[in-house]
Amino acid sequence: MHKGAKTFRPCKEEPKVLQLSDVVKSYELKSTVTALAGITLSIAAGEMVAIMGPSGSGKSTLLNLMGGLDVPSSGSVLVAGTDLARQSEKERSLFRRAHVSYIFQAYHLMPTLRVRQNVALPLRLAGVAAKEAEARVERVLAEVGLENRADHLPDELSGGERQRVAIARALVTDAPLLLADEPTGNLDSARGKEILALLRSIHGRRGTTIVMVTHDSEAASACDRLIRLRDGQVEDDGAAPGGDR
Amino acid sequence: MRFLLRHLSLSYARRNLAKTILTLLGVVVGVTTFSSIKTAQDALVVGIGSTVDRVAGKAQLQVTMEGGVPEALQERLRNLPGIRATSPVIEQIVIPEKGELGSLMVIGVDLLGDREMRDYGFEGDDADLDDPLLFLAQPDSALFTREFAKRAGLTTGTSLAVKVPSGVRKVTARGLMSPKGFAQAFGGNLMVVDVYAAQELFGRGRRFDRIDVRLQDGVTVAQGTEMLQKTLGPAYRVETPARRGEQMERLVANFTAGFNVSSAFALSIGIFLIFNAFNVSVNRRRRDIGTLRALGATPRQVQVLFLAEALIIGLLGGALGCLTGTAFSQALLVSMGQSTEMVYGISGSGVVHLTPAIVLQSMLLGLIASLIGAWGPALSASRISPTEAFAKGSFQAKVQRRVGPRIAAGVAFVAGAVALALSSVVKGNALVLSVLLLGGIGLVLLIGPLSRAILVALGPLLTRFFPSAGPLSSDSLLGNPRRSSGTIMAMALSLTFVLGLGGYMGSTRLTIVRWMDDILTCDLFVRASANFSRPDFLYPGAVKGEILALPGVRTVESYRAIRPQFRGRQILVGSVEMDTLMQRVRYSFAQGDLKSMKEGLLNKEMCAVTENFHDRFGLGVGDKVPLQTPGGVVQFPIVAVLHDYSSDQGAVFLDRKVFLKHWQDDRVDIYDVSVTPGTDPGKVRDAIRAKLSGRYPALISTQREFKDEIGKAIDAFYAVMRITVLLALGVAFLGIVTSLLISVAERTREIGILKALGALPGQIARSVVLEALVLALVGLMLALPAGNLFASFMEGPVAKAFTGWAMPHHYPWEVLGELIVALPLVSFLAAGIPARQAAGVKVTEAIEYE
Incomplete structure (x- = not known):
């Protein structure tokens, strides 16, 4: 953490969903490249946090570590009390199924699957019975307002609609932690606002902890808390401007 | 560029x-x-x-005769005008006891008189023949090429053990030939022995295989041929060595x-x-x-x-x-x-x-x-x-939506292929090629849409039986129809080929086995040679009496086969004592019946021909077969046409008495021995062995053993089919590896997303393996009917065109069984690398992957 960086303290002492202690992530390329240089932070259940920073500051790396997509070179990443750094890939996958869901900037939908199939994918992977999966898919599609687009292919949808599908896919598992990587990055301003409103409403209704990496200050202001990264370290951690909702 | x-x-x-x-x-x-x-x-x-x-x-002409040239002919030829030299020859392939040295061609020549004909490379600095007289005086003498001697570790005076009809014999190297001209024949695996020793060694009696002729200067080959043919008559064949070579090449061309x-x-x-x-x-x-x-x-x-x-x-x-x-x-x-x-x-x-x-x-x-x-x-x-x-x-x-025209075109092409196969518009190679081309195009057109339909139908089953990996495989296969159908197409075509050829092979084997069950009904077969087509030893006719006199022997038939040229093909002329034979075998007649055949063969010097002979030469009951005999051309009226598989070129059967009368040659290829009821064939076999021991080679097989040996000969002929099966499995392997590696590479990002969504490496790997299995399964499903059609084509029109035999249809269950075992294994192995690659995809890299 940068010297003098503020550490955000939530008003109430909620149980911690995420606790990162002295997390370092470096890559051995031609020379050692350090993406994260000793990050320590915690996120409480029910928070909606934005992570900002210039390109190469380590935002996406941090998000990947939080979701167990990657492991730190040193330090610990505790998600709901489980240290992902000490788990095997299989254990992390199983953990992710139950606790973490993702939204990507480029939506990352399966181009050959229809909307309902895309949304059902995490359930299918988890071996949820077809009938139950179907019911849950219907429910989340209604939640994101896409019930009438269920049988379309992704390339038949607008960017905003595709991101809604990605959100529905993230919601369908009822994971308590939702990680979003530039969720509005590919959208125009109006569609971006819609998506942020949707995320905000989900956060309100479900109490899902949301961590969002973004370049967009408007997106950041939709959150409660803003963490700024620079050169792989936390430069600032505090309430998001306008994050008073 | x-x-x-x-x-x-x-x-x-x-x-x-x-x-x-x-x-x-x-x-x-x-x-x-x-x-x-x-x-x-x-x-x-x-x-x-x-x-x-x-x-x-240096021989310009070679004189041969069916059954061998009598010794006396050499003298007759030598005295003819225009002849510079003659030399008798016996040729035989033997195997050294050390099998790794390869087959050895034995040439029996009269070494003293043969120098006019062949250059043995004894002259010059590397001259190496101890003593020509010693060579002739010792019946175990042999010459080897230097190259072979080196490989076999032979020097002059040392011995080599070779397998000859009468057992293993040691021959002694009396000289080594330089690797030029004659000594380069048969890749240098050559052994020269005295022609009279070869007569003894290979049971040629007082005959040679041929007499080589060198003409005097100024006499042309055409003049020499005409003169010899005129002098010797039609029983003898006078040919140039090149023409003999061509005939042999033609024989193996099929x-x-x-x-x-x-x-x-x-x-x-x-x-x-x-x-x-x-x-x-x-x-x-x-x-x-x-x-x-x-x-x-x-x-x-x-x-x-x-x-x-x-x-x-x-x-x-x-x-x-x-x-x-x-x-x-x-x-x-x-x-x-x-x-x-x-x-x-x-x-x-x-x-x-x-x-x-x-x-x-x-x-x-x-x-x-x-x-x-x-x-x-x-x-x-x-x-x-x-x-x-x-x-x-x-x-x-x-998704390719307009599949209707494609299916219609595919059906039309396949129908065209079937119609062409059933009609007699095109024949021979042209028929095979055009049917394969039309059928192939038809299949290529049909496989894409059909494979897609099967994949769609399999989707729910996969999901049901493999809840997590199933849908992933199904999505991947359906998601890229081009890739899937390309692989399925390659597999389906190669499996069609395998099933078709397998069906044909199976049908041929089954038909011949059934035929053998009808024909080969005696208890023991006494042969002097393991080679069916070119026996390296023939028994004298008198051996029959010796066998018949043994206790427990009921009947003995003397089978003799010669293979003369008939209208450009080497047919088989078989003779046996028909009276006893017809009492124990079941014939299947295409024309004629048993009663008339008995009468015709035994009393009227008529012949029976095989169905493929009838088809090839258009000769049936009522026609006559003109055959060259030592006494000239004899016309044998046909009394019956038989379903018989003795020769793929066609066969004519005569009663032994008729053969002896016209060919004047009592030697025998095989004695068919039937034992009296209640006698143990094993004991009779021992008795025959004891009787012939030391005098003649004796390979005595029971009925079962004999049939098995013929089965092996059939399998040897169809060695090509086995190569094709291996190729097809290789194709399946390569096709699946290619398709899956490409699939994994193409779907790297998708696999990354799946992993991000919680898919386990094992699930991803299983889905790739399942994909491989489904590809193989769909390929096989499509190949089943197509292979059946192809097998019918091979068994019918193709078999008829090339062997003259039409085989009854037989579904290749054996090959299918092998494929059902081998294909999943091959698919599983082929999926190994791609599956590991897919399971190892790094999520963070994959989701950035374009």
């Missing part, structure tokens, strides 16, 4: 090394098969021809032609693999192509770029295939040589040479295969519009 090739194509190849190697492998496999078969085939045919040539030496089918098959499958790989390459590089097009590249430039890549792959694959083909060809030649030796009694030398012609043909084939395979994908690449290319995912999600 050079810039694009260097920067775009080369970088793509480098980034996708595994895929590029697999594409290359497609060409290499095709060209390897072609060049190895072609090299071995050429070596076999050239070997046969050159052996005949070299052994002939056998070697079968290998052409295999190599064409391998090459066409190679084309499919290339097509598949290029198709996917185009798909993968749509963005690059779009960028190129946006930057001003013309459609033609794009097409040429891909074709240039194909050209390079074709050249590389051609060169590599040529080299690997040569490596395999030696082994193939040995196998082919063994088969031709077993089936026809003909063997050539055992050395392969990679000729410039084969190199050129291989390179050209590799090139053509690559260009054909890449043509379609290159064309579709040239038609990509930049906007379409930049729309991510849209191409992958496209």
